Amino acid sequence: MINFKNYKKNLNKILEQRDLEKHTNILFNEIKKTWKMNKNFFICGNGGSGANAIHIANDFLYGAGITNKKGLKVEALTSNTAVLTCLANDIGYDKVFSEQIKVKGEKNDLLLVLSGSGNSNNIINALKEARKLKLRTFAIVGFSGGKCKKLADNCIHTKIDDMQISEDFQMILLNMIMKELTKIKL
DSSP: OOOHHHHHHHHHHHHTOTTHHHHHHHHHHHHHHHHHTTOEEEEEOSTHHHHHHHHHHHHHHTGGGTTTTOOOEEEETTSOHHHHHHHHHHTOGGGTTHHHHHHHOOTTOEEEEEESSSOOHHHHHHHHHHHHTTOEEEEEEOTTOTTHHHHSSEEEEOOOSOHHHHHHHHHHHHHHHHHHHTTOOO
């Protein structure tokens, strides 16, 4: 039997987390600022978090812009398999995101990293490269928050040791933000 009650309890626990609304509004304002400045918005993650990056990039590029006839300049760094496999093969998997940031990133762009553990080397390296280039950075992490919690300019940390809940939370939070973006008039 699936333990729906326990899963729901754990998801609700992080949705009721102290300061969540405050940090979500900070992320919303960072995304809105990026959009208004016509800057690039990069998102990356591994596995389910990488899939979430692709999903939300689609929503922010198109869905958020329906009322403005122009969405955000957003890119999921996980979406181009040719680039990912080339970089992984030639310079190492730990640099698949940082190399893309190095090539595409500009001052005041925004990088959002999605990570369960906050300790994936490719995510950490992306944050470090973004810092060198003066990109603004934000992390959504679970578990202990890992190194990303300290490296990102801002962080939403869900204190739960459950990858599926962490990944579900990423999408809930980003879908909430997307719905608010559709109300903005540029």
